[in-house]
Amino acid sequence: MRVTFPRLGTMHIFCKAIAETAGIPYLVPPITSRKTLALGVKNSNECICLPFKVILGNFIEALQRGADTIVMVGSGPPCRLGLYDLVHKVILEDLGLRYRWLTIPPRLTWEALMKNHEETKTLRRELTLRNYLTFPYALYIGWRKMLATERLERLAMAVRARETVRGSTQRNLQQALRMLDESSGGKEIKEAVRDGERIIQTTEQDRGRQPFRVAIVGELYTVMDPEINGGVEQRLGEMGVAVTRSSWFSTHINRSLGVGREQKKERLRFYQTSLEYLGYDVGAECNFSVGETIMRAREGYDGVVHLMPFACMPETTASAVLKQVSKDYHIPVLTLTLDEQDVESRIQTLLEAFVDMLLWRRDKKAAAA
DSSP states (O other): OOEEOOOOTTHHHHHHHHHHHHTOOBOOOOOOOHHHHHHHHHTSOTTSOHHHHHHHHHHHHHHHTTOOEEEEEOOOTTSTHHHHHHHHHHHHHHTTOOOEEEEEOSSOOHHHHHHHHHHTHHHHHHOOHHHHHHHHHHHHHHHHHHHHHHHHHHHHHHHHTTBSSTTHHHHHHHHHHHHHHHOOHHHHHHHHHHHHHHHHHTSOBOTTOOOEEEEEEEOHHHHHOHHHHTSHHHHHHHTTEEEEEOOOHHHHHHHHHTOOHHHHHHHHHHHHHHTTTOSSOOSTTHHHHHHHHHHHHHTTOSEEEEEEETTOHHHHHHHHHHHHHHHHHTOOEEEEEEOTTOOHHHHHHHHHHHHHHHHHHHHHHHHHO
C-alpha cells in the first residue's frame, strides 16, 4: 500500500503527518505545475471545471511515481466535486493505471459508512495492528499541524501587507512551513510554530502604512490553492493589501463534523445574509460568497476578490448576484474566472488595476473630506 491524495495548498503537510505517524506508506504528489495541468486537461472533457483537471493531474503523476491507493474527499450537489470520484475512476482505468480508492464523505451518514466499508475491504487486510492503534493519535497530530499551518499563514497575511522588501514575508513563511513539516510530536509542533512565528515577525515592516482591507471569497479550491489561483493572496499582500478569507481546511472540516461553534455561527451569518439576494440554498460556496461580500461591505472593507473556476455552476450564480451587491453596497468586487488558459500576466494586471482603483477611491474620499 502506498497512499496518495490531491495536492491542495498546504494540505500535504498534515496528510503526510497522519500517514507518517500511523506508519502508512504514502506519496505526496509533485507540486502542481503546467505539466500537472496538461495531464488533467488532456484526459478531461474541456467543459469540466479547473479543480477536476488539476486533481486528475495530481493523481496521474502520483500513480506514475508508485502510489497505489487514492484518498479523495467527497461533496454534495450541486457542486460536481461529489461526482469527481466516479469520473476520475473511469478516466484512470482507461489510462491503464492500477489503484485502490477511498472516498472521505462530507457527512458521516450510514450510506457513506457502508460505502467506505466496501471500498476498504482490500485495504484493511494490508493494515497492521500498529496502524490501527496509532491512527487516532495520527489524526490528532495531523489536526495540530493543520491548525499550525493556518496560524502561520494568517500571520503572514497580516505582515505581508506592510513588508518593505517585496517577497520577504513569503520567503520567511516558506521557511516556517518547512520547519513545521519536519516536526513530529506535539512538543516539536509547538516549538516549530513558535520559531516560525518569530521568523515571520522578523520581516522588516513599514508600521506607518495603512493597508487596504480586501476579502477573498469563492470556490474553496481556487481560494485555498495558490498554485491554481496564481498566488492571488500573495500578490495582493505585496501590493499593500491586508487579505482576509474564511475558507480554511479547519473551517470546512468542522462544518462537516458539525463542530466549531464560532465557525458555525459565522457560516450561518453569511448564509442568512445571502438570502437578501438568494431565496434558497444554491449549494457549495455560492451563498457564502454572496453573504460574506455583504458582511465585509458592512464591516468597512475596501473590496472583495471573488475567485471561481470556469464553468463552476454555483459560483457562476454568485458572480451574477455579486454585480448587484457591488452596486447596492458600494464595494468593488473583482471576479477572477480561472481556467487552464490563464497566464500570470493577466492575473497580475487585473489585480494591479483593482488596487489602483482602490487607491483612487481612497484619494477621492480624502479629497471630499
